Amino acid sequence: MLKKLLKITAIVLGSVLILIVLLNIGFSLWLKYKLPDYLKTKTPYEITYESLNVEILTGSISANQIKIKTKQPNNLESIALEGSLDNLNISRLSIIEFLKNNQIEANSIKLINPNLKVRSAKPRAEKNKKNPIPFTIKNIEIQKGNIEVYKPDNTKLFSASNFDLDVKNLSLNQNPDELPFALDSYKISANLFYAQIGDVYSLNSSELKTINGELTINDFELKPSVDFKNWEQNFKTQKTLYDIKSKRISFNDLTFNKTKLSFRNAQVIDPVFILQNRDSKVVRSHKEKPNFNIDFENLDIKNGQFSILRSNGKKSLSLAKFDANLKGFLMDEETSKNKIPFTYKDYKVSGNQFFYDAGKYYNMDLSSLTMTSQNIDLKYFKLKPKVSRAEFVRMIPMENDLFDISADRIQLLGINWKFENDKPNINLKNAKLTNVDANIFRSKIPKDNPKEKLLYSKLLRTIKFPLVVDNLKLIQSKLVYEEDTPDSHGPGKVIFTNFNMDVKNLNSNKQKGANTKVPITINCKFMDVSPMKVNWNFNTADMRDNFTIGGSINDLPAVDINPFIKPYLNVSATGTITSLNFDFKGNNDIMNGKFRIAHKDLKVSLLDKKTREKKKFLSAVVNLVVRKDSKQFPESVDVYVERNKERSFFNLFWKGIEDGLKKTLISINVEKVKENVEDVKETVKETKKKIKEAKNNIAEKKK
Template sequence: MKKWVKKLLVGLGVLLVIILLANFGLNIWLKTQLPNYIKNNTDYKVSYKSLEVDLMSGNILASNISVNSKNPQNVNVIGLQGTIDTLKISRFGIYDALFNKQISSSDLLLAKPNLNIILAKPVDDKTGKKRNPVNFENIRIRKGNISIFKYTKQKFLSVEDLDLYVENLQLTEKSVEDRLPVVFDTYDIKGKNFFVRPDDVYALKIDSIKTSDGQMTVNNFQLVPVLNFEQFKKYYPKKNKLFQFAIKKMEFKDLLLRKNKVSLANARFYQPDFLVYTTDAVPVKVKKPSDFELNLENIKMSNATIQVMKPNGHKLLYAKNFNIDVSQLKFDKETREELIPVGYKNFQVSGRDVLFSNHQDFTIGSISLNPKKGELRNISVVPNGNAPDKTSMNLASDYIRFNINKWDFADKKMNLDINDILVSSVKGKIIAGTDKTVNRKKQDFNGIQFPIIIRKVVLQNSDIIYSKNNQPLSFQDLNATVNDIQFINKKDNSGIEAKISKYVVSTKKFGYKTKFYNMTAGFLKLDQNTINVTAFAMKPLVSRAQFIRMIPVESDLYDITANQITANGTWDLFSDQKLIRASNLTIRNADANIFRSKIPEDDPKEKPLYSRMLRSIKIPMVVNNLNLKDSKLVYEEDTPESAGPGKLTFGNFNMNVKNLNSAKIKGNPTRVDIKINCSFMNLAPLSVKWNFDVADQGDHFAISGRTTNLPATGINPFIRPYLHVTATGTIQEMLFNFRGNPKGLSGKFNLKHKDLKVTILDKENNEKKGFLTAVANLLVKSDSGKLPEDVDVEDVERDPTKSFFNLFWKGIEQGLKKTLIGINIDKAKKTTEKAVSTVKNVKSDIKEMETSAKEIGQAVKKDPQKQEQKEKEPEKKGFLKGVFKKKEKPEAN
């Protein structure tokens, strides 16, 4: 053997002996002196029954250990108090323990520990000094009862019968406040009666936890507030939510807690009960967003109950039997910036008896939803009386179903493309709100990627009433299909507008009730190119007498029916750029009765002409041809002096209006031409031509017409109540041609008549006034001759508070006066009235003369000289008698 080898072996042997002697001596020293050393050089007092230390490996084994903090009031170190049946430490850092006062080990085994641990005070962020005197890579606990307290002595965590294996466990007060209370790599745990109080508001309780093959089961999980709701509002006035959770059972596997990240897979939550209280507080905006991250590979929630309470204690949201299945749910730095701060691969949601309540209660019998489709059944909406001035709905629907092409969130915006929506059997009423003080704030739509697309919406078999200002609009058996809807942001960002490509709306019974009318239709169908209405009726709800009492000023009362109304063309009635362009609008078999009473006061408002009225329509509108066919128009007018209403009848009424427009379509002609052909008083043909230009700011118009072979008796129903006159004979032809503007009209008038006679009646229209009738017929020309001359109708002034037809009638009236009827009857009346006035004056004079004669006779009897004088004047007496007799004859006539 070589000399150096021998020396090496001797050296190693000596070293081994020294190590063995040192290890033996160390164990003797540890058994006898370590407790005192720990007591003198650390913050703890330790005693034990046995202790074995392997200096080479750093392994320590001790039994029946008792440990206590020397100074429980020292909050800068972890406080310990309790017993441990067996302690085993692998690779103990003896050097760190002796010189750095830091306990570290690769493995720690605690058998039957019964410990109270008080965490050290949190790290001083200004200095950056760490106070973490305990560091174990791996820890095993068997049958442990452990309680952990914050440095304030408030319990933070406790557990009983704990069996635990954790790799790389970290637990400090620093991690409690800023991150997770505990973090580790892998684990195996079993225990009961867990308690965690992470802050001053909540406590977490768990009956039992156990793991098997990486699968964790948690029974009776509870997150409960340690404050009641009133205390919460008092002590935390800036927080707006208080939570309370209870979950009967949770199962999951592969739990990973690392710094700010929680990861787990295949989580199952059975019968969770979530309760959230809300306050009126405005939440304080967090300056620094949380770094917390959550990754759930698969999560399922079964038979959940969810409640969100309003500040007044009423329910805001309620749902039971709620089921949720989400795959790859995550919450991290990327998702928290999106509109919905969680990401997912897929989800399935279902539930029953869902309630949402604001100023109305929305209930859903059942709901099913996933990223591709959704279905709601037995939906109802009812007012709850909390906001009577807001729009309210009292509706019920069998179901709502929809299919989604695309629904995702990217770049902080929602992208939505819905394939179709089906709404079935909506029944009920919508009442428009009356609150005019609603502050319409400018809405922010930055979270939406426009356009929002809905490719098809179908409404089936619905009965809906919409009421505003007590004027209900009703639809029975309403069906509608709307295609290619695009919701876009308005250019001024004031809201959203809809663009609709195609639609079809139909209802078998339509109704609209106002203060005075009930409008109905037997059938109504509308699409973007056609309108079809049958059995239209507009019926008064009040009698004429009631109507007169109800209106403050003059107004017309209508009674209208029409068998059919049709239209074709193109129109946009839904977007902000509304447009009506109809090629034809036809009304067939209309029967219209218009009644006006002159008993109420005149309406002082200015009545614009039709060109100005059309020009005031805000949307572009044009109807190339409006046709009124085979119809009837009756106008009745009543005055305080008339005996019943006067009546004008236009039978077999046909009208064509060309280019009815609002002068708002560039390049489109603006002149309106109207042609009317009808039977006047159902006796004689009447034709009228009328035109005006809507774009003409001067509102000029022209109207002309002709009627022939009209029996004068035909106009008696109109002139008799007003003029107290009837006529016989024939109006062979009447022509008029007027031009005018808002100030008045002028033109030509011609009347050809034969055998015309009139009868003057008393105010009750019962008895003939013979004398006035005789005088009137002496003045009226019974025949006009073969070629009567036109008369000029001039300077007919318009009353701006009267309608166009009032001006038109004034023109006809002046023409009649200048030709025959009006002026001659006026002269006859004036002449007769003058004669009657003269007779009355003469009669009065005679009475005065008789009175004078009597006075003279009485004076003569008293005075003989006057008597003698009286006897000498017999002629005067006879003269008076003669005068008297002559004056009485006209009065008798």
């Protein structure tokens, strides 16, 4: 019985095998004699070949000397093909799917010397209906190809010459929020490579090649395929138009899958990045963020150039030359939830000739910069006005400062920052500014700015996130403040040179339990001649904004304070102020304290408000009193000034100094003498009048 069963089984299996062989032979004969007619009548292509071999058991097809041509090239409903290839090898082809639906489903395909021009089919008219992927092939090999692919309107989508490609386990993806394809490994080599990326950009390269797993792209270009005006009008959800070139880009271990792009050791050589921004607002898109991850271990950019342009083509920011390195970059679903949607392990950027258009009134320049995740080093910083002082005064709607600032070096050292609850938390160990030269000009001609000027303690509190600068130093610097009034002859000027300032614990009062006291010490030369020391303290946690400021100025030639007192008090002075001491305290409303001055050989000249000429007689009388009273000045005088909240802290401070000067140097003596002199002048006038009247009376009597 068992022997009979085995015999029957053998007969059945043998019959099946013979049937398969016969089917294979029959199908091969059918393909040989009938396929040309089938292709001619049932497909939109004219296809010829020299030889054809089909193995039905393996689903393999091979053919050589193939030529293909679209029967109806003007029919946009189907894919148009035209060209030739020396050899075609397909394994595990689904022949029924190919013959029935013109879809290629195969395990692998190999094309040798293909010269093909392809025009894609017009999208289907039905709404929300996707066109099927025209092929599903896991492994693709192309040798020495010349291929061109066009849209239905003959816009080029892809082209490459001398094109070699070897892709393993390829899968295409139609999800727009993911990467368009995935693969396990690849090798590629091509000349004159071109690919259209979406509706806006095209990618060009003179040569692509992979050697030992490293992909190199020479003469890379990612450039707009539309001009800026067209883009600005038709792509309103995009803020920036990119134009990127590079002499060479290379990276290895490139990994693609539908949700991940990663690579190692990328190098970008001689790149030029040009970004052009629209002026109008971007139309917000409600589209969710792309659902794929990007990570790379190391990226090097060498000898790069970077520019951001306004819509009119003028530069708003540029960096003439820079090198950069970025390590451990990661952007995934988890990081995308954060304020900064990516993480990194470290970075370094160094560059030269940085320019920034800082708005309506200023340009900013840097000779060089170096930035890492812990430190920033800027050299030869400049913030320069675009306009003259007279133009600035005409342009501003209300009173404002005009700055002209430079610094040989700015160093921010020991930067530690992170995001907590969608807010930054920044701690800076040291900030050093060396050889700063700052000129601040204010004209009193425009109308007053009614906005309250905050004291520094309150200004720091307005920062909405934790900020602490442990040490801030200003080294060997120069500060000049100039103020011009409608009735002054030239601006009043205050100068500080050899300016050294040390600030501790600069903070925004946002860290619980932290020290909020801010001590400031200043050593400098006042008016470029006299040693000056200042101690200034405030507390950012003090809601009344109490502060103290005290200091001294020694051996000050009186002539050197003329630029300050001459425009406002109509007074000039000579001699020496041997010491000037102040000890003030104040808050957001008032400032008061002690002021003391001692002088030697002091002489005062009173000036005419209009002509600015010296009033000789009045000045002589004043100096008699000044010399007489100079040794009788009190130890100190009380200063009291109310704060104008539309003015800065330094305005309040100098109002205190001015009040002290008036009470010690000017007001007590000069104003009193001026009153006495005016009384004497009136008396003399009256006496002259009476004498004249008497003379007239005598003359009348003689008649």
